[in-house]
Amino acid sequence: MSYGSPAWRPWVLDEENARPFYKRAIELGINFFDTSDMYSLGVSEEITGRALREFGRLDEIVIATKVFYPASEATVWWTPTLKAAAPNTSGLGRKHVVQACEASLRRLGVDTIDLYQLHRLDPETPIEETLDALDLLLRQGKVRYIGCSSTWAWKFLKSLTYSDAKGLARFVSMQNHYNLVYREEEREMLPLCLDQGVGVIPWSPLARGLLARAGKEPTPRKTGDAELAGQLYDHRSDAAVAEANRRVATARGVSPAETALAWLLSRPGVTAPIIGATKMEHLDAAARALDLELTPDEVKALEEPYEPHAVRGWIRG
Numbered sequence: 001m002s003y004g005s006p007a008w009r010p011w012v013l014d015e016e017n018a019r020p021f022y023k024r025a026i027e028l029g030i031n032f033f034d035t036s037d038m039y040s041l042g043v044s045e046e047i048t049g050r051a052l053r054e055f056g057r058l059d060e061i062v063i064a065t066k067v068f069y070p071a072s073e074a075t076v077w078w079t080p081t082l083k084a085a086a087p088n089t090s091g092l093g094r095k096h097v098v099q100a101c102e103a104s105l106r107r108l109g110v111d112t113i114d115l116y117q118l119h120r121l122d123p124e125t126p127i128e129e130t131l132d133a134l135d136l137l138l139r140q141g142k143v144r145y146i147g148c149s150s151t152w153a154w155k156f157l158k159s160l161t162y163s164d165a166k167g168l169a170r171f172v173s174m175q176n177h178y179n180l181v182y183r184e185e186e187r188e189m190l191p192l193c194l195d196q197g198v199g200v201i202p203w204s205p206l207a208r209g210l211l212a213r214a215g216k217e218p219t220p221r222k223t224g225d226a227e228l229a230g231q232l233y234d235h236r237s238d239a240a241v242a243e244a245n246r247r248v249a250t251a252r253g254v255s256p257a258e259t260a261l262a263w264l265l266s267r268p269g270v271t272a273p274i275i276g277a278t279k280m281e282h283l284d285a286a287a288r289a290l291d292l293e294l295t296p297d298e299v300k301a302l303e304e305p306y307e308p309h310a311v312r313g314w315i316r317g
Contacts (some may be wrong), residue, residue, distance in 0.1 A: 002276040003047050004040025012040060013278055014033035015047045021277055022051035022312060028287045032062045034175075034201070036119055037104050038069035063108060066149065068092060068119035092122035097133040101142055114250040117147035117175060120314060125157050133169040147173035149203070150314030153188035160196055171198060177273060177275050178202035178267075179209055180245060180260050181238045184309050194269045202264060204313070205273035207233050210242050211260035212282075232312050240305035247289035248298050257282070261289035263302050 002011070003018035013021075025033075033052060045065060050309045051060055063125070070090040088095050101116060116137065123129065133283050137143040148156060148171045156174065163170035173240050178185045179202065193200050205211045242256075249256040264273050277283040 001036070001039045001044065002278050004044035008040040008043070011278060015050075015192070018047055019051055020280070021283060022048070023055045023150075024280060024283055026056045026061075028283070030287075031056075031060055032064065032201075032272055035068070036066035036105070037071040037100055038066075039117070042071045042103070042107050043102055045107035045150040046109075049110060049143040053109060058110065062114045063110060064115035064117060064147070065104050065108065065113055066117040066119035067097055067104070068122065071100070071103065090183045092118060092130040092133075094129055094133040094136075094223065097130060098137065101137050105142060112141060113143050115145045115147050115173060116143040117149055119149055121148070121151045121155060123299070127155070128162055131159060131163055131166075131168055135163075138169045145169075145172045147174040147175060147201075148164055150177050153192045156189070157196075160198075169252075172199055173271070174200045175201045175203055177232075178270075179205050179207045180263055181207045181233060181235070181241045181306070182309055183303075183306055184311065190267070190269050191226055197291070199271040201267045201272050202270060202275055204232070204251045205275060206257055206265050207238070207242075208262055210238065211245055214241055214246065214256060217251060235307065235309050237305055237307035240253070241302070244302055244305050248294075248301055251282070252298075254288070254292060255285050257285045258289045258292050259298075259302070261286055262292035262294050263299065265289060266294060266299070 002013060003015075003021070004012050006012050011251075022033075032228065033048060035048045037045060039045070048063070050056065051242065054064065068091065070086050070116055072086070072089060089099075100111065105111070105112060116134065134143070134146045138146065146169055156171070160170050162168070176185050178190075178200070182204075185202075190200065192198075208241065212228065223286060245260050246256050249259040252259065261273060261275070264270055275282070275286045275300060277286070
């Protein structure tokens, strides 16, 4: 999401400034790259495809992208008005799923998408129709695996059950909202993923930068998503969790990003957090977190200030 067109979001890096991050990521051994057709309205996929073809070995790289939002509107959240205005270029009906996949393949410049994910579930489309369309894409060789993103655990299990009953491809991954300041996924989604053998690749692992700041006063970054950041991270316990993370990081002599990511990497079921990097240190800190092992006392200190939240970050329909 960090690479594409600054015209879409002011903090997004253009291709010239984004290329070094792909090169450095591959040098660090990173082989999983996650994008979406709606990031910079398709430009992110174009940049990602060109960079990975140049710097990496595509047979070793896993390319993941997503479908749901229109790739023609600078929108973040689904609304009934949006769906009414673009019924065939948004959502998860068969027509849009198939057309969006073919468009993503062209932009990425590849023959097959390794992991094709539902960016959100579509409250306007039966999940059975969507799953049938995804299975078609797998049988056509356009997609290798399918994944899902933030939703109710019962809806996710319904999807897995339908796929099993009909002999269709099932979801292999869940990209959910999970970090130190938002842990509601621990109630049902994470146990479900562990039970079903589904990999977990959380988004917003640093809570939009809240868990990476060294200062005590967390201030929203100056972006077009400032309102969204407030909607996600305005709970009364968030600041206390961030402060606990800073204390543990200071005591260990590492950055707050490293302790927050190390905690997330240690959680049962978590395969790999989806990080965003607009400074090279962001990427290097994330790599260093792989070697940071927290003690039980540190984990306790990080988790103790947390208080239950309402559902944040996904469509509730």
